[in-house]
Amino acid sequence: MHFSGERLRVARQRRKLTGKELAKKSGLTSVTVSKAENGHQVEEDTARALASALGFPFEFFWLEPPQVINAESVSFRSLSKMGAAERDAALAAGSLGVELYEWVEHRFNLPSPNLIDLNKERNRPDTAARLLRQHWGLGDRPIGNMLALLESNGVRVLSLSENTANVDAYSFWKADNPYIFLNQRKTPERSIFDSAHELGHLVMHHHAGAKNDKGAEYQADAFASAFLMPEADIKGQISGISTAAQVIRKKDRWRVSAMALAYRLHKLRLISDWVYRSICIDLGKQGYRSGEPVGVEREKSVVWEKVLIALWSERMTKADIANGLKIPLEELENFIFDLAGRSPSPFTGASLKLVV
Incomplete structure (x- = not known):
């Protein structure tokens, strides 16, 4: 060699x-x-x-x-904020992440990708979100665990190995498998929205050429908003909103940030321009523009919980995995940082069996 x-x-x-x-x-x-x-x-x-x-x-x-990951094939959440070194480090992490999942796939039966090509709907992201919800049989109900939903439909999710605010999330397709990398150092609400944003890229921009222009980012944001907060459910649950306090009380149903819910209400014309501005000012004063003072619990990965438990039953540790891949243990730890846990999930029925 x-x-x-x-x-x-x-x-x-x-x-x-x-x-x-x-x-x-x-x-x-x-x-x-x-x-x-x-x-x-x-x-x-x-x-x-x-x-x-x-x-x-x-x-x-x-x-x-x-497996080299080309910048042209990747949808970066905040490309304009990144320096070349940060971009290249993220792409290199993608290469190692693909190898990690290939290692897992040799030992486990992972769910197959179950996404649909919605490239023709990229200029109608609300429609794209509704079509994917129909394909997955979600109706208009809130999503209890976005990470588990992605994994049960074959999306390979890893934690982003970067301790930087400039790299929020990114996604790409490799060997017919969809990958999403999330910065778990953001608020849980931000990570949930980022995962839905990257899902939008995966289904709308797989064959759409440039993925990092402003138009594609707007489409992915609009997709995420509609996917997480379906219009029918929003209108069925909310009426007469006029204050930031009301938004804060309602946001947990959809597990989104207060600012994201306020934006969705304004987009659906459920609040006026004046009320929207007033709510945003008030939320900013309470710290909701830069964080989420009253937040939801961070989602956990079903796949990585099951993988680690199954491997431990075979007396295989994370150090053994890193040694098998010939990578530093810290790289492996970063990939699964704050992902694995024992939190219950409505999608725990996803197939994941140890290959013997």
Whole structure:
């Protein structure tokens, strides 16, 4: 097996290092690092110096080339806020995340993707949201656990391995499987909305070319709002709203932020422009523009709970998983950060069996 320059690039990007910075850290020249990344023969001592500087196992660099995630295929939640290093680190995380799920799929029967192509409805995101709800048999009822719903329909969900406010979430398709990466350091309400936003990208923009323009972002936001807060249910549950306090009391039904509910009410013309502005000002004063002082419980992943429990029954730890993938344990921990738990879910019937 040859040293993989592609894996060196992934590891370097995960550490947000330039080639020059890696050269200095590893005690090598920039030319040596460049040649290594571009497929030239690498001596063992050089490979060990690079592995040590990057904090990756030596064996990682001798595996088959990784599945590279191209920026053009990814829907980033906040691309305009990202620097190149943050973008590349997120893309590198995507490559490792795909490998993690492939490792899991070799051992478990995961739900197959059950999404529909709604590219033709991308200019009518409310309609797209309604069609997907019909396809999944949801009717107009609130969604109890968005993460579990995604997983039960074959979406591969991982926690975003970035401690930054500039990378909210992103999604892509790889080998006919849909992936969503979520920043779990945001409020639970924000993560729920982000997951619905990325779902919108997956169904509306899979074959739509550019995914990161303002039009696509607006469409995904409108999809998320309609998917989480169906018009019929909103109108059946809410009338006569005029204050921020009323919005705060009602928001938990749909597990969204107070600002998101206020926006939806205004969009559906259930509150006037003046009332909407007044409510937003009041919510801002109470801290609801930057956070959620009265929030909901964070959702947990059904898939990762079951995977970890099943593996533990076989005496396999997270360290064993990381060792099998030849990645640092911290990378694995980041991928499942705040996802696995024992919270009950209405979607626990999803198929997930250990392959023997």
